[in-house]
Amino acid sequence: MKTFIEGSRAVADAVTVCRPKVISAYPITPQTHIVEELAKIVANGKVKAEFVNVESEFSAASVVLGSCATGARSYTATTAQGLFLMAEVLFNISGMRLPIVMTCANRAVSAPINIWNDQQDSLSMRDSGWIQLYAEDNQEALDMHLQAYKIGENKGVLLPVMVCMDGFILTHSYEPVELISQEDADRFLPSYQPEDYLNPDNPVTMGAMVGPEAYMETRYLMQEAMENSVKVIEDVANEFNNQFGRYYGGLIDTYKLEDAETVIVSLGSVLGTVKDAVDSLREKGEKVGVLKVRSFRPFPKDAICEALKGAKKVHVLEKAVSIGMGGIVSSEIKAAFCGKTGVPEIVGSIIGLGGRDITVETIIGILNGSGDSSYDQFIDIKKELVEDPEPSDEAVAANA
Amino acid sequence: MIKDNLFDCGHTACLGCGEALAAKRVLQVAGKDVITTDATGCLEVFTTRYPETSWGVPFIHSLFENSAAVASGIEAALKALGKADEVKVLAQGGDGGTADIGLQALSGMFERGHDVLYVCYDNEAYMNTGVQRSGLTPFDTATATSPAGKYSWGNEHRKKDIPAIAAAHGIPYVATSSVAFPRDIENKVKKALSITGPKYIQIHVPCPLGWRSKPENTIKIAMLAVKTGLFPIYEIENGDLTGVRKVSEPVPVEEYLKLQGRFAHLFKKDGGKDEIKKIQELADRNIKKFRLN
Incomplete structure (x- = not known):
């Protein structure tokens, strides 16, 4: 019950x-x-x-x-x-x-x-x-x-x-x-x-x-x-x-991954939104799947490489950043592939920091490459808050 | 294996170490049915050099500032496991681990009422790291971080009154003691362990290395700290001062200071006499406050 x-x-x-x-x-x-x-x-x-x-x-x-x-x-x-x-x-x-x-x-x-x-x-x-x-x-x-x-x-x-x-x-x-x-x-x-x-x-x-x-x-x-x-x-x-009778994967779990050419990797609650995005893209015939990292330590190097070996492109979405390096999870996945052949293109995206909302549109935007790439791996950066050294009161108020 | 000697010899304490003598005495009274914690410091270092140990009782050293919190957890576990009646908890730390970095955890343990005896071995500076001043370093003491110099008489601050802070928590038993009086240590540890709730005993333990004194003078110096009134020996039970070790004829503080290199500057520099006078005033204040004579 x-x-x-x-x-x-x-x-x-x-x-x-x-x-x-x-x-x-x-x-x-x-x-x-x-x-x-x-x-x-x-x-x-x-x-x-x-x-x-x-x-x-x-x-x-x-x-x-x-x-x-x-x-x-x-x-x-x-x-x-x-x-x-x-x-x-x-x-x-x-x-x-x-x-x-x-x-x-x-x-x-x-x-x-x-x-x-x-x-x-x-x-x-x-x-x-x-x-x-x-x-x-x-x-x-x-x-x-x-x-x-x-x-x-x-x-x-x-x-x-x-x-x-x-x-x-x-x-x-x-x-x-x-x-x-x-x-x-x-x-x-x-x-x-x-x-x-x-x-x-x-x-x-x-x-x-x-x-x-x-x-x-x-x-x-x-x-x-x-x-x-x-x-x-x-x-x-x-x-x-x-x-x-409940299973969520051990180290990792996968969703619609079998024939996926593009794979989204993430961890935590955002995976629900990611799966919604994948469902809508699948309806349009796009071969997209999901890899859930359930265990971050130990880092499941072998399981991840095995699961991603058929993919062409991998998007790692993560809600953290190692300042001075970039995405933590994406860096570790790239390291896991080091020395292997048939490595997919791995793109790290930093999303949702400090509670910034992550929508299906955010995720589809990342996959389509329609997001603004001028802020390195950071997604949804508000130009007016980072480019003007002293943002106007109006700009601050508009974003409050 | 249960060792007859609960605090084994063969450890690596310095010659004349007051802390080692006091800890051995505390353990002998506490007996084998005790779990001990210790903050990072000399005691932990000289007794637990892997793969050897001096401890014949279960012993845990975690970090510098959490001896009281770890002891709280042990006590909670003993209660939950139904062993609290059989096993006592003894937390230990040096003056830095108790009065400075560990004070918050100590206060938490007192406030929550854990059935733990906390013993602070007070050698009046961070000896394990090379004799830097702590909150329990006395006024005008030269240490590595409070050196005497052209513009300095050493440590500018007075010794923090931790027993008073402990007593302010309303705990049932607070006491001071000295390695010069082993029977006093024994009686107080025995008494403390017979009381349920948080207990605090601060034991004065000379450190020949840090105090720059002769190893054979450890007991003599500890005795003089008491006889001058600089380290008063007393008990506070449920907030009331219930016992003091009387000093019938107080000794002038010079007799105590002159045996220690950490005070040598007071006898060499111009104006040293005035400084010694200030230290004498601190002793006199203790004599009056605790009615030592």
Whole structure:
């Protein structure tokens, strides 16, 4: 039976059936509804967990680090500035191989301050040693949290997992979704049984000082764990499909890709709009398809190259930019093809930063090359705001 | 394997390290059923050089500024796992990790009421990085970042009063102690661990390297800090001052200062006497405030 529910509340429900023992968070828009709902669920005793209200995201991440290290399944959520404040702890969590799950309600990064959606926050944390999964819609977002614990806690992985869902677009929108019962969740996700944790009966030292003689090996082992997760992510998606009958792809997913000459690659909620654009172009007989990047870390190099090998042209649409380089995802796809033959033409497009609307027309415009290409990869740039060093009050007012 | 010695020898602390002596004492009292955290700093570095460890109890070092927050998470996990009655949580940090970069996390831990004992080993500067001043460096101390010079008497600021800040949170137990009085450390740690809620103990621990003192003088110097009134020893329970270590005949601060190279400029430069007078006033104020004599 489907429930018509806000994305954040659907996620909170999914986190609840994962039976976390410790939840810690600091409020930040647009993550708030998730943790407010979890606070309510804990207050009503629906899950037996400690909810720790902290004084900053830095402490939220530190609290779940401590609780996970003590053997308790742990959860937190944040976005943008909060994610950046956590940055030092994020690297520490992955370095200690603690399989925490965190929701990132994707949002633009300040300055200028902007609370609307893009994916600059999580994509900027790509080197932090966290697995990063991107959800397309609310059903996938809620299902992904169960998958995330199962992936992260796999003995061959033991890495934290960031479930990325677009702020507002998913977190604050209502959609009918299948919620997961406690019995079904328990059948899918076993309890957390770490081998090493802080326990007086078997004392371990965690976070030791490691010099040049062994530090590199810790990074090698993390890379190896990430590589192990490639198969685990696929396996867990299939297991989930077997039990629940829902599948969104493992590392990637495809849509009308079989005979596509032009392929649009993207991640997150914009894929719904992309699919609408593809449907309308298909009706006109154009051979267009979609490749969804579901896992950004590990980056599915092989799966992406395999899926795109028949394409002539690939458009990568992304809501983030590495200033001084350009698109992050497009750069990585180009790198994945390096040294291969039959490489399609790959064009990166930066769209939707800071919540700029992305329509079917935007996407069709990019494909037709009708967009203004004078701003490099940036789509829909407003000339009057960038070319006049001091835009007139009228121009500013017109764009407000 | 459970070690009989919960804080093993063989670590790499400097000769005469007050912090190592105090930490060993704290651990012996805390016992084996404890989970410890530590902020980045000397203690973590000299006890956990991979692949060796001095800790016979579960120990975690995460970052410089989050010892209190990590301890909060451990305590929350113990509660959720139904182990809170069996296992105590001991958070540790140096003066920088506690009073400066970690103060926010410490305040959060106090405010939320976690059942954690936080011990600050106060050696009055960032020793692990090479003796730079911290918020707990005393007035007129020469450090690497507050050097004495033609226009400087060293650290311009007074030592931040962290015990008062801790007490202002309304936590049940705040105390100071000194490595010169091991029995006092033992009694206070024992007492703190018998109380539920957040507890704070700040232990004065001389650092021969940073204080430029003789290793064999560590205890003597720590003792003089107390006897001059510069480091008063007291307890605050539920906001009330409940105990002080009396200093019947206070020693002039010169006796304390002259044993340490970090104050040598006060005895060499013109005007040093006036500066020493200011330090004497700080000691006198403590003597009066805490009714030490």
